[in-house]
Amino acid sequence: MPSIKHVAITGGTHGNELTGVYLLKHWRNNPVQVCRDSFATELHLANPKAHGHNRRYLDQDLNRQFNWPDLNDHALCGYEQNRAKSLNTLLGPKDEPRVDFVLDLHTTTANMGVTLVVKSDDPLVTGMAFYVKQRLPEVTLFHEPSERMDDNFLISLGRRHGLLIEVGPVPQGLLRWDIYHQTETVVGHCLDYLEAVNRGEALELPAEMPGFRFVQKVQLPENERGELIAMVHPNLQDADYQPIAPGDALFMTLDGQTLPYEGEETLYGAFINEAAYYDRHVGLSLMRPCTIKRSV
Numbered sequence: 001m002p003s004i005k006h007v008a009i010t011g012g013t014h015g016n017e018l019t020g021v022y023l024l025k026h027w028r029n030n031p032v033q034v035c036r037d038s039f040a041t042e043l044h045l046a047n048p049k050a051h052g053h054n055r056r057y058l059d060q061d062l063n064r065q066f067n068w069p070d071l072n073d074h075a076l077c078g079y080e081q082n083r084a085k086s087l088n089t090l091l092g093p094k095d096e097p098r099v100d101f102v103l104d105l106h107t108t109t110a111n112m113g114v115t116l117v118v119k120s121d122d123p124l125v126t127g128m129a130f131y132v133k134q135r136l137p138e139v140t141l142f143h144e145p146s147e148r149m150d151d152n153f154l155i156s157l158g159r160r161h162g163l164l165i166e167v168g169p170v171p172q173g174l175l176r177w178d179i180y181h182q183t184e185t186v187v188g189h190c191l192d193y194l195e196a197v198n199r200g201e202a203l204e205l206p207a208e209m210p211g212f213r214f215v216q217k218v219q220l221p222e223n224e225r226g227e228l229i230a231m232v233h234p235n236l237q238d239a240d241y242q243p244i245a246p247g248d249a250l251f252m253t254l255d256g257q258t259l260p261y262e263g264e265e266t267l268y269g270a271f272i273n274e275a276a277y278y279d280r281h282v283g284l285s286l287m288r289p290c291t292i293k294r295s296v
C-alpha cells in the first residue's frame with residue numbers, strides 16, 4: 001500500500017455547518033493536534049462565501065459538484081461550480097491528485113450521532129472506518145461506494161478518496177460542544193490510522209462490520225399547491241437508525257392525524273427531519289442494514 005503524504009481536512013463545505021469551520025480555526029492555532037510525523041496535513045475552508053452568508057450554499061450544493069465531467073464543464077459557472085474547480089486545482093487535479101486523502105467535516109440536524117460516509121471500497125477507506133468504529137462502537141457506517149471519478153463529493157478529490165464525517169444533532173448556524181468534541185475525536189482517530197498505515201503497523205481490524213445503505217428519500221406530504229401539510233411524526237423524531245415497519249407512524253398532519261409508512265419492507269430512518277432537506281420537502285431517508293467487507 002503506497003504511503004500517504006498529503007492529507008486535507010475540509011470544513012464549511014456547507015457554509016452553515018459551523019463545527020468544521022471552527023475546528024479548522026482551532027487547528028490553525030494548534031496545528032500540532034492534526035500533525036503526524038509521516039504526512040503533512042492541510043486545512044481548507046471549502047465554501048467561504050456561503051459561510052460568510054451563514055448559508056448551506058449560494059448557487060448550488062458544493063458537495064455535489066466534483067464529478068469529472070462537471071469539473072471540466074466551463075459552462076457550469078455558479079459560485080459553487082467555480083469553487084469546485086478551484087478546489088480541484090488546489091487539491092487535485094482529480095485525475096492525478098496532489099492530495100492523497102480528504103477528510104470532509106459535516107453536521108446534520110438529525111439525531112444521527114457520528115456517521116462515517118464510506119464512498120469507496122479502497123481498503124484504506126474501509127479500514128479507516130473500521131478503525132474508528134472499533135474505538136467508538138456507537139459510530140454508524142453508511143456504505144455508498146462509487147467510482148472515484150464519477151463521485152460528485154468533495155472527498156473524491158483525494159488520490160485514495162476520503163471520508164465524510166457527519167455529526168449531529170446540531171442546528172444549522174450554531175456550535176455545540178458535544179458535537180464539536182466528537183468530531184475532533186473522530187478526526188484524531190482518522191489521522192492516527194493513517195499514521196499507523198504509513199508506519200506499517202499491524203492493525204487488528206475486523207474483516208467486516210455492520211452498516212447501512214441508502215434506499216430512498218421520503219417526501220413530506222404536500223397539498224396541490226406544493227405546501228407542506230404534515231411534519232415528521234413525534235414517534236419518529238430523533239429515532240434515526242431505528243427500524244420503521246409497515247404501518248408505523250411517519251408523519252403527523254397539521255391537524256394531528258397520523259400518516260403511516262406504506263412500504264412493505266422494514267427499513268431504517270436516517271436524516272430524519274434534516275433541516276437542509278426542507279428546500280426539497282424531504283422528510284427522511286430510508287436505509288437498509290448491510291455488511292461492509294474490508295478487502296485486504
Ligand SMILES: [Zn+2]
Nearest residue numbers: 014017106107
Ligand atoms: Zn454538510
